[in-house]
Amino acid sequence: MIQSMTGYAAVQRDLGLAVLHLELKSVNSRYLDINFRIGEELRFLEMPLRELIAARIGRGKVECRGTLASIAAVPREQAPNSALLEQLARLQAAVRATLPEAAPLSVAEVLRWPGVLADQSLPQETLQAECLALAATAIDEFIATRAREGAKLASMIAERVVRMRELVAEAQPLLPAALSEYQERLANKLREAAASLDEERIRQEVGLYASRIDVAEELSRLAAHLGEVERVLKKGGAAGKRLDFLMQELNREANTLASKSVSSVITGIALELKLLIEQMREQIQNLE
Numbered sequence: 001m002i003q004s005m006t007g008y009a010a011v012q013r014d015l016g017l018a019v020l021h022l023e024l025k026s027v028n029s030r031y032l033d034i035n036f037r038i039g040e041e042l043r044f045l046e047m048p049l050r051e052l053i054a055a056r057i058g059r060g061k062v063e064c065r066g067t068l069a070s071i072a073a074v075p076r077e078q079a080p081n082s083a084l085l086e087q088l089a090r091l092q093a094a095v096r097a098t099l100p101e102a103a104p105l106s107v108a109e110v111l112r113w114p115g116v117l118a119d120q121s122l123p124q125e126t127l128q129a130e131c132l133a134l135a136a137t138a139i140d141e142f143i144a145t146r147a148r149e150g151a152k153l154a155s156m157i158a159e160r161v162v163r164m165r166e167l168v169a170e171a172q173p174l175l176p177a178a179l180s181e182y183q184e185r186l187a188n189k190l191r192e193a194a195a196s197l198d199e200e201r202i203r204q205e206v207g208l209y210a211s212r213i214d215v216a217e218e219l220s221r222l223a224a225h226l227g228e229v230e231r232v233l234k235k236g237g238a239a240g241k242r243l244d245f246l247m248q249e250l251n252r253e254a255n256t257l258a259s260k261s262v263s264s265v266i267t268g269i270a271l272e273l274k275l276l277i278e279q280m281r282e283q284i285q286n287l288e
Contacts, residue, residue: 028285
């Protein structure tokens with residue numbers, strides 16, 4: 001399946017004490033570029049999240065946002081840190097052993113001591129498991145949006161391929177008459193410009209030049225490249241770079257067709273081909 005590099009997904013999960021929110025969005029890029037905007041409480045999950053995203057996304061500039069918002073309505077059960085209380089008691093005893101007149105710590109002072117009161121919080125293992133599970137869901141939705149966008153882009157490209165095939169088919173029957181007419185005009189001009197040349201020499205010069213302006217090979221290569229574009233679209237997968245290369249080849253053939261054309265009709269066909277190729281190229285820049 002063809003995928004776009006443009007995608008978006010946002011998911012959240014209620015963890016009881018807090019709500020975990022994850023958001024993924026991406027735009028086109030030559031390579032896979034993953035950036036994170038997550039709170040400090042989730043910073044330890046950056047590497048596992050990066051590995052999870054990289055395992056399923058091939059190209060694009062991906063931004064991952066993550067927040068862990070506390071639920072204010074949930075009553076928090078607070079308990080003193082026993083280890084820290086014991087440490088404070090030992091420190092106080094050591095100080096009063098040296099300075100007997102020193103006042104003991106009050107209960108309020110102990111409770112205000114940094115780290116003595118710790119909020120009930122999720123263990124890191126639980127938070128990691130929940131976050132990675134939610135990230136997997138987000139990536140599923142993210143890939144689904146990229147696939148839907150990719151299908152639309154592939155359909156637009158396929159429509160232009162069909163039109164280009166029609167133009168190539170229109171141009172092919174015009175070649176013999178266009179070349180014959182041009183050969184006749186060129187022969188007449190040569191006769192007028194060089195009356196001393198014999199008829200055989202004129203035919204040789206006209207034939208040589210006609211071979212240089214024959215665009216049958218360009219039309220054949222255009223048809224072959226269009227067939228390859230259709231094959232790549234049908235195969236799916238990471239096709240952006242391959243299709244971009246094919247656009248370069250199609251553009252080269254269309255340019256040659258336009259430069260060698262001796263007919264206003266064929267020139268018009270070449271210009272329309274170039275327009276369609278440019279339209280496809282713009283869409284292909286967004287494909288993975």
